[in-house]
Amino acid sequence: MKRSIRSQVTIYILAAFVFVYSFFPIYWVTISPLRGVKGFFEDSTSLLPTSFDLTFFINIWNETNFPLYYKNSFIVAVATTVVTVIFSSFISYVLTRFQFRGKNLLLNGMLIGYMLPPMLLAIPLLGMFISFGIEDSLFGLTISHIAMTLPFGVWMLNSFFKTIPFELEESAWMDGASRFQALYRVILPLLIPGVISVGVFSFIVSFTDYTFGLMMVSSEVNKTIPIGLAGIKESTSLQRGELLAGAAMIIVPMVILFSFVTKYFIKGLTAGAVKG
């Protein structure tokens, strides 16, 4: 069934429109600060890059704690991801492979946990952190991020694990493999896409989080990128151009890295959204 040329053209025009709608702001944030001090306001309507001036980028990198924020964000995001991936895999494995009392209660608890307002969790968490003496620390911030990612991870992996037939594991046992061997050799390879999805999702949630960071962290040395950049914006010493350069330095690496794992992210997002 061949479509007419006209409808083909229409589709390409619509697709181009979707592309511009989604990508223009990203593009604009990236090229505007490259115009440097002189061109920033002068050329602010020309759609193409007009110059390649890194002054703003160098300024924000050298004059603020931007590199430190970057490092903190990475530490927190990696820790959150590792913990979420490991524990959500364990919990989901047990939830899908064994029958026990209170199983559904647990699963629904996870769903409710996934839906609780961040504010509702953040206030008491901060109270608890203060009594443990871990307030205003990267450790505490990581724990609060896990409060967001763990329920999602369990929920997502649960729907994912269900799709792997139990018989596969059983037949491995028949062939003399122990439970751990069966898990390691047979099941794990099948789980990898789901686990990567949870990992990518956790990393992005943690790396981009603003709400918890704002409440959990107050000292300069512990700020993550979103908090730090918002803080720089409050202080008046730096200009528009520098702020946008900071924003560009966050999204350009993110978009490039993301392009390698888009598939997994989409998979995780759509699987988690669907009650499995």
Place this chain on the structure above:
Amino acid sequence: MVLLFMIPGLLIFTFVIIIPTGFAISYSLYEASSFVGIPTFVGLENYLNLLQDTRFWRDLWQTLVYALGSIFLQIIIGIVIALILNQQFKGRDFIRGVTVVPYIIPVIVVTMGWEWILDTNFGIINKTLASVGLGNINFLSMDLAMLTSILLSVWTWTPFVTLVFLSGLQTISHDLYESATLDGANSWQQFWRITIPMMKDLLITIVLLRGLWMFNKFDLVWLLTGGGPLEKTETLPIYIYLNTFKLNEVGYGATVAVTSAVIMMVIMYVYLKITNYSPKEKRMKKREAAAKKEQVSSPSQAISIKGDGSL
């Protein structure tokens, strides 16, 4: 031995979800000006105060406007983009990847970028408008701040709707559309008679999740407007934050948080009743469908099985 696997995970879960929820409820019964001071037990006084707090009720209204407005537009735009991306064209996978980008970038970048685009004096939109003789629009003024917050939220969170809807679309069999075409149904009719009914369950889930998230959304509005101008865009999460961290009313902040969570759950319950969402019925339908050996499987079921390998 089985539960051994779960113990560490469950401990974390208890520590980060269950205990805090309990604490939040107990905080709401105290008057506390900070996290470190000694709180005074006041029973339900905070809740009684809340009933008469006009700021709370106004913020609840503004939260509903913000949440409903942004969900509505997200659903419409998300479905339209999903339908476009479901067509055959070159570079489709690339465009699909690009549409996700607004969803993954930090909200601070979204607000900063758009503030620059919408800037009253130097933003590209206002400069372009000025060149055709239109005046400078302040997009964060009293009248427009809420609309701008809604539209930016739509831009940021629509990809979720797009992707989930798209993954559902891919589970609908082509035969259905082909036979409808043979029967003379145009694409508009096909959309309403085939696509929407097939996607009903999935749509209910999408609206539910987006609803929850938009109702609780704090970061975008806070970073864009700080709740202003003149509290015109102050939503409940912002009010909770202000009470807890700026107005030194930790107990009252918890009261607002608990109340807003309860309100949200009531809304969700009513929503699920209205939409007649019943998992049991769904399961029966699935069984019937399987018995008839229909090739068309229910979208929500198929997604969890097939994933979205083609995305």
